[in-house]
Amino acid sequence: MRPALQPGSGPVAAATYLPSTPDNVLWGRLPCATDEPALTVEPGTAVTLDTVSHEGILEDQGRDPATFFGRHGVTEVLDDAVALAASAHPHRFGVDGPHVVSRPVAVHGARVGDLLAMTVLDTTPRVPYGVISNRHGKGALAGEHPLGGAPVFSAFAAVSDDGGHGLLPLTPGAPATVRFPLRPFLGIMGVAVPGSVRPHSVPPGRHGGNLDIALLTTGSTLYLPVQVDGALAYVGDPHFAQGDGEVSLTAMEASLRATVRFDVVPREDALTRFGELVGPLAETTEHLVPTGLDEDLDLAVAACVRAAVALLQARFGMDPSLAYAYLSAATDFRISQVVDVVKGVHATIRKADFGS
Template sequence: MARHIFRPTRYHNTLGTAEPCLRIADGDTLVAETVDASGLDANEVAVAARPNPMTGPFFVEGAEPGDTLAVEIIRLTPNRRTGWTYSPLALTVLDPAAILDRPKQERAIWEINANEGTVRLRDAPAALAGFTPPLAPMIGCFGVAPAGGEAISTATSGAHGGNMDYRRFAPGTTAWFPVSVPGALFYLGDGHAAQGDGEITGTGIETSFEMEVRLSVLKRRITWPRAETAEEIITIGNARPLDQALQHATTEMQRWLGEDYGLDARAASHLMGMVVRYDVGNVFNPAYTVACRVAKKWLTKA
C-alpha cells in the first residue's frame, strides 16, 4: 500500500463529478494540504473557491456505486500559527427577540500554539483573559460525489457528507460515506483548529492544514454517513429541520445494529432507548447535522 503526498493547485467549492486530481489504490494513505476560505493570507495564495475550498477529488480504485468509502483520519496538522472565527452567535441559534440586540459581525484572530496544545484569542476582552481552550483539530467538510451528476455546495451537507462540522471527525475516527459514482471522488477540507458543538458562530477556528487519511473500499451499502471510533459506532443525519436530521441518524443506526449486530427492530429499540447519545453538528448552514452514538461495550458482533 502506497503513501501519496498531494499539494493542490486548485480547489473546489462543490462536491460533485469533476476531473480527479489523483488516482489512488484501495487502502492507500493520502497526505493532502487544505486551505481555509480566508482569501489572501501571508503564507498562502489567494483562494478563489468559497466557501470551504475543497482539495480533490481523489479517485479510489475499485470503488463502485453501492460500495462504502472508509476514511480513517490519521493526522490533522495546522499549517499556520493563526486561525480566524466570527462573532457573535449565529441567527439560527438565537431566540428571535435576542437578534435585535445582536452586535455587528466581526472577525477575530486566534493564536495556535502546537507546542502547548492550546489556542488563544488575540486581543481578547478582559473577561476572557487567560482563556486558552485546547487545540482540537477536526475536519469540517469532507465526503464523496453525490449521485445523479449533482454538484452540491460545500456550504451544506447531505447523504454524501459535506459540511457537517462534527467535532468527532478527528484523528482516531474512521468515517464512512456511501459511494454513488465510480472511484467515489473523495474531497476534504475546512480544517478547524478547535470548535464547539454546532459551529454556532458560523465558523470554527479556520486555518490551513496538512491532513493524513487512509482510504479503503468496503463492499457494503449504507444510506447515510457513518463513523467508528475505538469506543463507539456513530451515524450521521444531514437535513433541515433538525428533527429530520435526527430521524435520518436514528434510522441509520437501527439499520447498522441489524446488519452487524443481529438486532431486529424491537431489540434495537430496547438497546437504543437506553444507551443512545445524540450530538449536534452544524446548525449554521442550510442543512443541519445530528450524530447518533452507541458505545461498543453494549454490542456483540452477530
C-alpha cells in the first residue's frame, strides 16, 4: 500500500498552499459573509489545498481514524484527519453536516454580481483507499439499506496498484475483485452566503456547496454567482469516484490534494457569455453544464432545462423554442445526486455542436 500524502509532504503544485489543519477547516458547515478568510489572493492565482474526507472520522465510526482504518489493514492514516478527529472542533453529529471544508479563500476584486470561476488544475490522491457508506434513513433506498437495520454500513475500497481503479469484493471478507475507474473530483466547491449564519454542508444551492457533480474533474471549471465581496471560496468533500446519482448516500470518499485556480468574471462579461445565472454552471473541455436544484427531482429537472435554454440564448443567440428542441434531441440530462436533501440535475451540452 502506497504511503499517505501527509500535510506539507510530497508535491505541492501551486506556490500558495493551504493545509487542512483543524484551524484551517470547518466541519459540517459552510462559510458565510462574516467568516475571516484563511487566504486572500489575486484573480488568476492557483492554490493547492489539502482536503480531508469525513469518512473514518465521524462519530458513528468512532471518531478515531487510526482504529477505523486499522481494521482494514491500513497502517498509515493522515495526520490531519487524526488531529481533526481528536480536536475539540465544534462538530455536532446529527445537527451539522458530515463534510470537512476549507476555510474561505478571498479573491481580491470579486464583487456581488460577478462570477467566480474555480478551475480544477490537479487532484492528487492522498491515500490509497476510500470508503463508500450508507446510513439509516439516508440514500435512495432509505428504509431498505443498510440491511438488518444497522445504523451505518461502510464499505472499504482499496486502490489498485496502478492507481487507476477502485477495488471492492463481491461479498464481505472476500478478495477485492470488482474494479471500477477512479475519476477524482471535489464534491464541494462554493462561495460564501450573505449574513452571519453558516449553511449546513449537505444541501447544495446557488452558492454551490455539495453539488457532487462527477464531471468536475481536472480541467473543468465551476462558475458561481458571487454573493459577498471577495467571494470567500472553499472546497471539500473529496471523492475518488462517483456514479451519477450517488445513490447509496456517499460514493468513494477519500482525501485529495487539490489545486484550484480562482478567476473573476466581471458581471458584464458574465452576462455576455452565460446570461443571468441563477445557479451554478460548470464547463469541461467538451461540455457546458448548466444545473438545476430542488428537493423535488421533477422540479430540479425543470430548473435545469430552463437554465440550459437560457444559456443557449445568451451564449449562441439561439431561439428558445429551437433551443428546447435541440436539448431534447442532443443533450443528456443527468442526475448529479439524489441523497443531499436538495437533489441535483446537470445537463451536458456539447460545445462542438455550436462550433466551439
